[in-house]
Amino acid sequence: ETNLKFTLDWAIEAPSAPFFMALDKGYYAANGLNVTIDRGFGSGDAVNKIASGTYDLGFGDINAMMEFNARNPGQKLVAVYMVYNTPPHSITVLKSSSIKTPKDLEGKTIAAPVGDASRRLFPAFAEANKIDASKVKWVSVDGALREPMLARGQADAISGFTFTSILNLRQIGVKESDLTIFPYSKSISGLYGNAIITRADYAAKNPAVVRGFLAAFNKGLKDVIKDPAAGVAAVLRRNTLANRELELDRLKLTLSGSVLTGDVKNLGLGLVRPDRLKSSISVVKSAFDLPVTLAPTSVFNATYLPPAADRKVK
Amino acid sequence: MTAEAGTNGTMTVSTPSALGLTLRNLLPPTLSILAFFALWELTCRVFQIKPFILPTPSASFAALIQYAPAIREHALQTLFTTLAGFGLAVLAGVALGALVGLNRTAYRALYPLLIGFNAVPKAALVPVLVIWFGVGTLPAIITAFLISFFPIVVNVATGLATVEPEPRDVLRALGATPWEVFKKVSLPRTLPYFFASLKVAVTLAFVGSIISELSASNRGIGVMMNQASSSFQVPLVFGGVLLVSFMGIALYALFAGLEQRLTGWAYRGEHD
Amino acid sequence: MTAEAGTNGTMTVSTPSALGLTLRNLLPPTLSILAFFALWELTCRVFQIKPFILPTPSASFAALIQYAPAIREHALQTLFTTLAGFGLAVLAGVALGALVGLNRTAYRALYPLLIGFNAVPKAALVPVLVIWFGVGTLPAIITAFLISFFPIVVNVATGLATVEPEPRDVLRALGATPWEVFKKVSLPRTLPYFFASLKVAVTLAFVGSIISELSASNRGIGVMMNQASSSFQVPLVFGGVLLVSFMGIALYALFAGLEQRLTGWAYRGEHD
Amino acid sequence: MSHTGIDLKGVTLRYTAKGQVVEAVRDVNMDITPGEFVAIVGPSGCGKSTLLKLISGLMPAATGTATVGGQAPRPSGQVGLAFQNPSLLLWRTVLQNVLLPLEVSPKHKAAYRRDPAPYMERAKRMLGAVGLGDFMHKHPWELSGGMQQRANLVRALIHQPEILLLDEPFGALDAFTREELWLALQALWMGAKPTVILVTHDLREAVLLADTVYVMTPRPGRIDVQRHIDLPRPRTLEDTFTETFSDIVHELRGHIGGSRTRIRAEELMEVAS
Amino acid sequence: MSHTGIDLKGVTLRYTAKGQVVEAVRDVNMDITPGEFVAIVGPSGCGKSTLLKLISGLMPAATGTATVGGQAPRPSGQVGLAFQNPSLLLWRTVLQNVLLPLEVSPKHKAAYRRDPAPYMERAKRMLGAVGLGDFMHKHPWELSGGMQQRANLVRALIHQPEILLLDEPFGALDAFTREELWLALQALWMGAKPTVILVTHDLREAVLLADTVYVMTPRPGRIDVQRHIDLPRPRTLEDTFTETFSDIVHELRGHIGGSRTRIRAEELMEVAS
Numbered sequence A: 001e002t003n004l005k006f007t008l009d010w011a012i013e014a015p016s017a018p019f020f021m022a023l024d025k026g027y028y029a030a031n032g033l034n035v036t037i038d039r040g041f042g043s044g045d046a047v048n049k050i051a052s053g054t055y056d057l058g059f060g061d062i063n064a065m066m067e068f069n070a071r072n073p074g075q076k077l078v079a080v081y082m083v084y085n086t087p088p089h090s091i092t093v094l095k096s097s098s099i100k101t102p103k104d105l106e107g108k109t110i111a112a113p114v115g116d117a118s119r120r121l122f123p124a125f126a127e128a129n130k131i132d133a134s135k136v137k138w139v140s141v142d143g144a145l146r147e148p149m150l151a152r153g154q155a156d157a158i159s160g161f162t163f164t165s166i167l168n169l170r171q172i173g174v175k176e177s178d179l180t181i182f183p184y185s186k187s188i189s190g191l192y193g194n195a196i197i198t199r200a201d202y203a204a205k206n207p208a209v210v211r212g213f214l215a216a217f218n219k220g221l222k223d224v225i226k227d228p229a230a231g232v233a234a235v236l237r238r239n240t241l242a243n244r245e246l247e248l249d250r251l252k253l254t255l256s257g258s259v260l261t262g263d264v265k266n267l268g269l270g271l272v273r274p275d276r277l278k279s280s281i282s283v284v285k286s287a288f289d290l291p292v293t294l295a296p297t298s299v300f301n302a303t304y305l306p307p308a309a310d311r312k313v314k
Numbered sequence B, C: 001m002t003a004e005a006g007t008n009g010t011m012t013v014s015t016p017s018a019l020g021l022t023l024r025n026l027l028p029p030t031l032s033i034l035a036f037f038a039l040w041e042l043t044c045r046v047f048q049i050k051p052f053i054l055p056t057p058s059a060s061f062a063a064l065i066q067y068a069p070a071i072r073e074h075a076l077q078t079l080f081t082t083l084a085g086f087g088l089a090v091l092a093g094v095a096l097g098a099l100v101g102l103n104r105t106a107y108r109a110l111y112p113l114l115i116g117f118n119a120v121p122k123a124a125l126v127p128v129l130v131i132w133f134g135v136g137t138l139p140a141i142i143t144a145f146l147i148s149f150f151p152i153v154v155n156v157a158t159g160l161a162t163v164e165p166e167p168r169d170v171l172r173a174l175g176a177t178p179w180e181v182f183k184k185v186s187l188p189r190t191l192p193y194f195f196a197s198l199k200v201a202v203t204l205a206f207v208g209s210i211i212s213e214l215s216a217s218n219r220g221i222g223v224m225m226n227q228a229s230s231s232f233q234v235p236l237v238f239g240g241v242l243l244v245s246f247m248g249i250a251l252y253a254l255f256a257g258l259e260q261r262l263t264g265w266a267y268r269g270e271h272d
Numbered sequence D, E: 001m002s003h004t005g006i007d008l009k010g011v012t013l014r015y016t017a018k019g020q021v022v023e024a025v026r027d028v029n030m031d032i033t034p035g036e037f038v039a040i041v042g043p044s045g046c047g048k049s050t051l052l053k054l055i056s057g058l059m060p061a062a063t064g065t066a067t068v069g070g071q072a073p074r075p076s077g078q079v080g081l082a083f084q085n086p087s088l089l090l091w092r093t094v095l096q097n098v099l100l101p102l103e104v105s106p107k108h109k110a111a112y113r114r115d116p117a118p119y120m121e122r123a124k125r126m127l128g129a130v131g132l133g134d135f136m137h138k139h140p141w142e143l144s145g146g147m148q149q150r151a152n153l154v155r156a157l158i159h160q161p162e163i164l165l166l167d168e169p170f171g172a173l174d175a176f177t178r179e180e181l182w183l184a185l186q187a188l189w190m191g192a193k194p195t196v197i198l199v200t201h202d203l204r205e206a207v208l209l210a211d212t213v214y215v216m217t218p219r220p221g222r223i224d225v226q227r228h229i230d231l232p233r234p235r236t237l238e239d240t241f242t243e244t245f246s247d248i249v250h251e252l253r254g255h256i257g258g259s260r261t262r263i264r265a266e267e268l269m270e271v272a273s
């Protein structure tokens, strides 16, 4: 039995249900793996911990991973399973505000953690929507402060994952119908979201481990798609403080908005489209002002995926 | 003279009732703590502060009680890492404090380094600790240790360096070893300041455990507060805050008794 | 006797060269700091530690120099909030310490509250402060203040409560007011411990500023470290760490001089 | 010049510590007229220092009444107090210690703050007069025991107090210095006429200087004898060798000898050797 | 019993503080044979206490050589030292203070740790003998000045040291207690024959007790006179009233009087009144 340490991108909430589903159902164990799963503190942090060897595999924003690779030549991380086929990055504002289109963000204040993936990718969003990014003012706050600041009018907008913003705002009493959301996926073509990430050399040395993990995860994900309530139950076993209905809504939103997209229905779960990946790479390069252009093969390696038949969804 | 005392009664013993003494010790803190909570509760109610901004203490206690079983485990974990880190801090703090306090060159060489080290937010070091020691109990213990040893060093060093030479000379003249001089003069003379530093250090040890748990653990009050905060259960976050406070106060009460017994002599000039 | 001294020379003044004195004061810390960096650099190189795990000090300095203009602004912001918070902490700490140190009932009533308050990680309070005071300078100052005043309270209180009654009686017998007794006996007697607490407090004030900046601010070393960390520029993160350390050491050096002048008498028993 | 008499009626003084009460002084009566020079003698531990604490306002009477200048004793700048143990402040130089009464005594502090120079001058001359001219800028721990005692004495005198309370002020000094200071103190007293209470173990000192000598019994101290000394002033060292003088000393000696705690010399010797 | 002589040859002692050097003792020669009882007298500040620091190993000689029992002086359990200032430890009761030498002196600590009871008994009896039986469990600050001095004396004797260094051990005691302690000390010395150095300002005390009296000059202290006292032992209080005795005292007085710092009484008086 092989020990495998896995880090999530963020807190133990509904979007991480497939990982726990696979654990509870014994799918990892069936593939000879003894998996431990820890919460994460943002994609950037997860990427760092995987690169440093603290974790073998993890879940995180593929764009953050690309940035890491570009800035640390020789430290190759690679995505092996695309989970959020449609990126959940977004800007959220209150309907009651004067912001009706992305262009209206000029002169306004957006609150977000410094490392928030959506904030870091904002230059790409700005370019796609002809926003003068220099006219947007950012307020750096940590995760727990973001939604309260919007609700209290201390910020005009927030950046973040759609399913995080909507549901966090609901918890502090702001209805979804009072929100306007600008998803990045609407205006930026080719962008991807969170993937399962590992070190290239780890995968090369342990192909069977990575393959086994992905197969188990794939089964877990399909179970969750079939029975989201069971997925939420698996999460709630670890996070006793989470709210069942809210997490169920969060999970459904994640699945419908980011996982079960058109591409997935055509290609199956986990896989990326080479042309989208290529444009993704160039979007990231200009957004982060990266020094090098990454080769698509160094960003995503499809060889560890389960067979296409297993990845098929309706 | 022995006979004298018995016969003409120049010495009498008056023991104040144990109950009276305990009341006098316990009444002021009880009142002040109750007053504090009353004020907090009132502020929240009068200004109708929303719970996600500042919950009432009653709501916080209610949240604590509601999740009591889950919380017990977290609390024990935090208590354990805190005590472990604090224990190490006391050992290392006394040793380093003795070195710095008894040797002026060591003082000059080490103080700037220690100051520099302590100006660094320990939260910035947690990621490094996690890379080296993995997620879990160890980084929390180390963080608690790192954050709490410096106040002990400073006070032990200051205490030792300011011991008057006269009582030390008494011991030295008697052929006492340096260790005996340390034990019988420097140490008792330094105790009031050592205990003062413990009060600071124990609170910092809690802070250390919790900041480490906030970013690198699966158990502990920090984890619970994190979970509660990311699901916007702010009353529970403050419940965690209260829980940590009470554990801090309990530990303080524990060594306040010891302090009174060992350092009472130093407080002879105190007003009542 | 005055004549005597002049004629038979029982008193001679030997001023050690100012240069020699400065060297003796500055050599040990310089050497120890250099040794520390050398060890760090060596460890990184020998074990080939990857820069995103632990960068070398040379890479960290290089990063600092590279971004110097941008960093200056951040550093000044942090220095300002730290000093402001620290200044408030000194005022409040001395006042509260005097209250608690001079009055036993105040001690009993307030100590548990203070202990409880200080066991709470200030990071947990920053969100509340931000919501009340907005993002920016004010929460950082308040956090620096909140985190650093307690060590001052504890040491001032301990110092005052352990002042011997004899010198105080000398003043009282002369008709001195309580304030004069405080100023002329209690205060000087307490100074060594006051300075000890300043060393702890100033480092904590930096920590306070930075944790507040980390969680909500647009300027300051905390923000810079956050930005650097999320763009994977780990050497710059450590550059920030070094910068904070140096600011801490510089502040320490500033009041170390004052300390030596005001509390020298207390260190007469110190070995060299 | 002084109008400050001291009147004690049935005064009892007690210490309480750790729930134990020690009665130091019991039922003491003293009527000291303004400008009187009083000496108190008595065995070690009989409560002499404690009595001075009462008069200087540092300690309340447990029973009885005490008045100083017609009022209840309270700390005031009118008293010059030389503690038995020279309680010099460690953080001040000898000169700064000696200036202390001028900084705080209500009578002087305003003037001192306005123009410290003449006071400074006085302090320096007085320190010079007792042989501490070279040590003004030293700290107390750099002084020998006797030098500390001299500084302590100067501190008690510097502000020209109306009442002088001196607790064994010459105990650590050699015989010559002591005798010279006796005469200096007598001269000072004859000039300014403060009310003086001198606690001493030296009966020659007591008889040479005092108008009245009080002899106390062992703890709890009571007044055993009150002896007026009506030798003419100024008294000289030669006077101490006269028969009248010796007789008084012997008489007082007899009173103390009768009531005092006895050292069990044989026992001490036997155990210690 | 004691084989510990003390030999000082051309000893100079200096204090350095804040870059200033004070010469306390200059070119002192003393040859004290084992079991000799020596008294040192001299004006205040002449370096008597400093000499004791040298001999007890607390302070090095700046020049010259000092030997104690043939070796360079070093702190050892063989010395019983009563400091001029009763340096009792504040955090210990009187009894615990007195037991201190037994806890640390190399000769006793093993035995004491094995079985403290008999030592405890000795300490209690000695405290009782000097009238502190009721105060054993009090802390030092609850004692009067003279009581502290007695405790200090007991602490110097408790471990039966071969060398006794006593710095004005009776200064704060009344005449009777003092005289009884003189006799007790003489008896003790005649029994156990320690080498004793007694620093005192009381010439009667010096002559009554010592085999040799050394008179020192003012700072920097030198040995002015070395006077052997060959009165027969045991000496009694009555002896002090004999003519021979008085003559010796007067002779010594003359030596001190000649060399000492003079108090400028007129000046003190004039300034202080």
Ligand SMILES: Nc1ncnc2c1ncn2[C@@H]1O[C@H](COP(=O)(O)OP(=O)(O)OP(=O)(O)O)[C@@H](O)[C@H]1O
Pocket: D015, D016, D017, D022, D023, D024, D043, D044, D045, D046, D047, D048, D049, D050, D051, D084, D219, E141, E142, E143, E144, E145, E146, E147, E172
């Ligand atoms: N601070 C104190 N606390 C408790 N008891 C005390 C205190 N000071 C003095 N005493 C007790 O009071 C009694 C009288 O003490 P006091 O100092 O007045 O004696 P004294 O006559 O001055 O003796 P001496 O000649 O030895 O100085 C003693 O029994 C002493 O133990």
Ligand SMILES: Nc1ncnc2c1ncn2[C@@H]1O[C@H](COP(=O)(O)OP(=O)(O)OP(=O)(O)O)[C@@H](O)[C@H]1O
Pocket: D141, D142, D143, D144, D145, D146, D147, D172, E015, E016, E017, E022, E023, E024, E043, E044, E045, E046, E047, E048, E049, E050, E051, E084, E219
């Ligand atoms: N710790 C010290 N630092 C500096 N100088 C000192 C120190 N102790 C003593 N001296 C100086 O050394 C000289 C001798 O002091 P010492 O205490 O030996 O005198 P002494 O003969 O014992 O006087 P006394 O009879 O007054 O006790 C004095 O001039 C004193 O100022």
Ligand SMILES: Cc1ncc(C[n+]2csc(CCO)c2C)c(N)n1
Pocket: A009, A010, A011, A041, A042, A043, A044, A045, A113, A114, A115, A116, A117, A142, A143, A160, A161, A164
């Ligand atoms: C589900 C989810 N929600 C929010 C964030 C963003 N986020 C909140 S705090 C933080 C930075 C911590 O260093 C980041 C990136 C995420 N990554 N995943």
Ligand SMILES: [Mg+2]
Pocket: D048, D049, D050, D084, D167, E144, E145, E146
């Ligand atoms: Mg007394």
Ligand SMILES: [Mg+2]
Pocket: D144, D145, D146, E048, E049, E050, E084, E167
């Ligand atoms: Mg002396």
